[in-house]
Structures are given as structure tokens and as C-alpha cells.
Amino acid sequence: MAPLTSAKTRPVRLADIAKAAGVSHGTASNVFARPEIVREEVRERVKAAAEAMGYGGPDPKGRLLRAGKVNAIGVATAEPLSYFFDDPFARVMMASISQACDATGAGISLVSAVNGEQLAWNIQSALVDGFIVFCVDGGSKLVQLARERKLPFVALDLDSDDDDAVAAIGVDNIAGAGLAARHLTELGHRRFAVLTLPCADAGFGPTTREQVEKALYSATRDRLRGYFAELSRFDIDVSRVPIYETVNDEKSVWAGLDHIFAGAETPTAILAMSDRIALHALDWLRQHDITVPGDVSIVGFDGVPEGAVSKPPLTTIVQPIAEMGRLAVKAILENDGSFSRQSLPIELVIRSSSGPSPA
């Protein structure tokens, strides 16, 4: 009773079929990797043996070790994995990253974890040739982890504070935010409110300029700086502009508007730090019979496709998301070490969510 294939495991290796076919493992390997250099008769014999023994082809695990290259890039975020499929910005970015990967034949590994411990492990053990890091929240920890791995990586975000020798691709958030604020002031608006992206680790609520300056995520900081710099230029007292921190979801945005419009002096213009925030705000305003842009104007940030078909279509600062994705993939794949940081142009796209101040 020879214990043959125990149906549980697949202990059939290349060496096994080589022996079965009566050739060396070197030749067996060639049959799969470079069939043209092995004599037809032998090739068929090996293939037959493989077939007979239920061999599924060379195991990539083995090849990988020898080759060194995984041929896949990791995309990392500190959000839960589903972030990639839920968030509009992430989706557009991922779509362009995928296209770039498709074009070069590289695969994509999604790396994430909410729990910090787990995240570290996931990054340390990810089988990838490099990382693209989504610096949404807790970005610096991610960057830290990615760097420790000593693999090429690019951060999708330009941190204006530390030009820390970390390779990064992003936009000038300060300038972009300035564009938004300037657009609204030029339309005559003087009473503003700001809906921010997350600053602290969790939670939402009214916040202050000082708090936002401490935000983990640099884009949040820079966008507020951009808004306020421009508003100040128009002699608007930014210390009186209400700032509400959201977590980029419907609930917190609605709570923010509840809060803002409960005040005595309601704004005629809202600066939203993401299109997602702006779109949720549009819903809230519609439900409260506040017309846009009649009563209130709103400008988003990002330029996701949903903004073009919302009601009304959203005026926003569009980032060249597709281009960013493409460059990020390129930076990883063709990593020659030279790449450092790249700032891409943003653009104000005026649609119908902004109009003259009612006052």
C-alpha cells in the first residue's frame, strides 16, 4: 500500500515529473520556460508526465525567489481595504493605476489594515516590487513603514512641510485651495464656511484653525492654508469663518451643515475639501430647500466624475488623478532611484454649484 497522492496536498514538484520522465530537472524546467530549446520528443514526454501526475505548471513561489522580481505593485492605505472600492477619489486613482499596470503587465496587490499592528505586518510581508502609498490618514506611519521595507515607493500626496526626501506625487494643495477661495470671493461672497477632511484620528465636529494645523494629513492642512490665505487677501476675517471637521462621509457632513446653518450668520459659500464632502453637502442643501447656487455656492476638491453629473454639477478643483496614477506606477516600475517628488497642475473647473453671492 504505497501512500500515493493523498488528495490533500500537492507534493508534485518539477523534480518529480523530471524523474518520471527520465530527464534532469534542468531539462524539465526548460520544457516550461523555454520549450523551443528542448527536443520535441523529450518535450512531449515531459509534458505527458506532467499531465499524468497532475502537475499544474512551475510554481511561481519557486520562480519568484530566483527571479527576484514579483512583478506586482502594492497599493497601501491605512483605511480598510474596502476604501479602494468605496471612495470616489480612490476609485478613479485605482482605475488609472490599474490601467498603467495592465499596460505593463504588472499585477496589483492591495495592502491595508485598520489595526496598526496588522498594517505593519502586512506591509512587511507584502509580495511586491514597490509601494504606492495613499496618504489619506495616518499617512506618515505608512510612509515610515514603507520606507523600512527598503523598496521603492511613492506617496500620493505632497506634504508641504517635510520635503523629506520621500518620493511623492501630488498637487499644490495650497494653490488649489486658493483658486477655489478666489473664485468664490470674486463672485462676491463674503460669508464662508469650511468643511474639512479628517484631521484628528477619528471623530468629527467643529474645529479651529489651530487644530487643523496639527492634522495628520498634510492635504487637510494645506488646503485650509490655501483657503485662508486667499480669503485674507480679500480682507475677510478668517477667524470668524466656521470650520467643521468631517470624516468624509454623509453623516459627518450633514452634521456639519446642521451645525453651520444653526448659527446666526449663515454662509453664502462653502469650501469643501473633497468632492465627496461637497456632494453630500449638495444632498443636504437640497433637502433643506436651500438652492445652489442661488442661496449658497459650493466648491469641491478632487475632480471625481460624479461631480460632473451631480445636481447641480459641481464646481471643483480638479486634480489630474489619472496622470498621478500613471506617474506613480511608472515611478515604481522604472525606479532608477532618481525620482523624487513631482507636483502636478490643478485646475479650477467651473460648473453650476457656484454663482454670484445672493447678498
Place this chain on the structure above:
Amino acid sequence: MAPLTSAKTRPVRLADIAKAAGVSHGTASNVFARPEIVREEVRERVKAAAEAMGYGGPDPKGRLLRAGKVNAIGVATAEPLSYFFDDPFARVMMASISQACDATGAGISLVSAVNGEQLAWNIQSALVDGFIVFCVDGGSKLVQLARERKLPFVALDLDSDDDDAVAAIGVDNIAGAGLAARHLTELGHRRFAVLTLPCADAGFGPTTREQVEKALYSATRDRLRGYFAELSRFDIDVSRVPIYETVNDEKSVWAGLDHIFAGAETPTAILAMSDRIALHALDWLRQHDITVPGDVSIVGFDGVPEGAVSKPPLTTIVQPIAEMGRLAVKAILENDGSFSRQSLPIELVIRSSSGPSPA
């Protein structure tokens, strides 16, 4: 300026730091894998050596080979990679797959390719413990490829024809389609049109029952069968029901409706094989001032979240997408070989896109 990676190579291996620290490679390995069993003094010495030599921790490539398990599951489709981020059904499915993976700490690798040659290679060389196969189009080839890899895999789709011993999770498309057709007939509708998912390899246009029977993707076949079986039961002459094949995008759906509504006898009820089709149809109808459900009723299929907030909200057959994702991941991860195929319940959710026949 900072000396990040030496950019070219990273020839520093565990063995190198072991030598540098004057310990055996076994001990060096333990320092990283089971620090608690090595004496503190030694541990620190090895860590210091690692730090000094710029060692980024044990390379997963090596560990992988020894461990055998990749701890990642592959999600495969014959569509371009961006399908995962564009298609509403895929997105919901992926979100639930991600959640299940997050919960178990497994990673996700996206595997795809439009080009067949490339697809085969990508599947053969994917570093995963198993595959979840999206059987959208060209499903059988994918299943074939996945099977050859001799790894556990689950197809997300129940093919009513070949219960081919392939593990699969899906819904009873025939019954689901029946539910949709019955709902509309009970509302008095007698003039129908069907918008199908892709059948042939590419292209769209008017088609016939016979053509659809040859569809590559079983869901397309089964849904049509379900529609027609139920309609026949109500003595509707299904041979006169126009069938238009779409490719599940706006362009083909609109072309389909152009075609269908150009006919003499326009339908009062549309059976759409996906919510995506139904949603695009809703847009077309609105633009043509055809009221829904006043003039025309429409029922979708899938139950994607967008359907709940469309105008009007979509009556549809909802699949338990989240549950399917969860089960699929479970099937791969806890693969005990026992699993075969599982049919999940579908449900008719009546919203506002369906109403009594105008006639």
C-alpha cells in the same frame, strides 16, 4: 540627498547580518521571527547589525517559499483591471471580499488581462492561495485556467448547464429573472423588451433567443430563460419580444432603446439584466420624456446601491452580494476540499421604477 536605497541592488541578506553579528543564520532568523527565544544581548546585537547594514527585515520572498502559504487571494476577471473599480456590481462584491479578507488578515491580488495570452500567464504566475473568479465574460476560459493552476478556486456564478464539479457561488438566475417577469405581468404589462448582458465576444445589437442560448456567460442565458419561462406562463408570445444585446455600458444601452422604441409596437415594460443597464435606461427614458413608471416600467437585476437612489428608485432583483463575497473568501481560505456549489437566495425589491401597465 538622503541616501535612501542604494537604488541598484539590495544584496544584504539575513545571512549577511548573521555573519556580521557573529551568530548563525538560524539565530538571526529567530531574532525576527521569534525574538522571545533569543537572549536579549544577542538579539540587540543582531538588530544593531541589521540596522547598520540597512537590512529591511526578512524578505517575504524567502519566507514564502518555505511557508508555502502566500496569505493572499487572487480575484480574477477577463475584463481590464479597472473593471473592479468601475462596475457597480464588481465594486460591491469587491468591497465585501475585502472586508472578509481584512477580517482574516489575507491580502488581495487583482489578476486580469484583456489579452488572452497575457491572462493565462498572469493566472499561472499569480502569487495567491486561491482564486475567486468573476465569471463575467469569457468565464469558462478563466475557470479553465484557474483549474489548471490546481489551486482552490470559486466561480462567482452558477452555471445551470454544467454543474461541472467546479466550486461556485451564485444565485438562481432563472428563478430571479422569473420573479422580475412575473412582477411586471402581474402589474398588467403585456408588451416587453429585454436588454441583455453581453453574449458574444464583443459588440452589441438586436439579437435572438437562439443567439443568447449560445452566450458565453451563463447568467445571460439563464436570465433570459427565466424571463421567457415566466412570460410564457402568462400566454405572452415571447417570440415577439425584442431582445437587444448590450455590453453593459451607456452607449449600447442607449442604442438598444433607440432601436426598441423605433419599432411600431413599443414596450410598456423593460427587463434589464443588470442594474447598470437599467440605470442607463432610466437616463435614456428621462431624456426622451418617457415617464417611469407611468409610460414604461423597468426592472433591473443585481441590487447595487445606486439603484436605491436613482430617479426613480429601481425595482430590481437583489442578489446577496455581500454574502457571496464573504462565502467566496471563506471557501478559499478554509478550503477543505468539501465545498462545491452554493446557491443563495435572491429577492425582488419593489421600488418606484415599476407600476401598472398604462394600457
Place this chain on the structure above:
DNA sequence: GTCAAAATTTGAACCGATCCAACGAAAGTG
């Protein structure tokens, strides 16, 4: 029939870790 060139095949080395049986030293026991 002989010999060099061309075509194949072989087998050892290597990729970078983990695992484990065996071993040496320190600690505990009688």
C-alpha cells in the same frame, strides 16, 4: 571513418528565508 561544430542535456549552485534535531553551557537536584 574522423574530427570539429552545433544541438541537447546534465547537475551543481543559487535565490532567501524557516525549521528542527542535535549540541554545548548554565542552572538545578540529590
Place this chain on the structure above:
DNA sequence: CACTTTCGTTGGATCGGTTCAAATTTTGAC
């Protein structure tokens, strides 16, 4: 002080392939 445990460390085996210089067989020319 001899004798077991316990603890920490060692080094060889292994995971499953690819690669390449050297060996062997074929083929071709004279």
C-alpha cells in the same frame, strides 16, 4: 560532585524553481 533539566545556539535540510558552465550526443564536412 556527578547528573539531569532547561535554555540558547548551531548548522544542515528544505521549500520549488532557474541558470549556466560543462558534458554528451548529433550532425555535417571532408
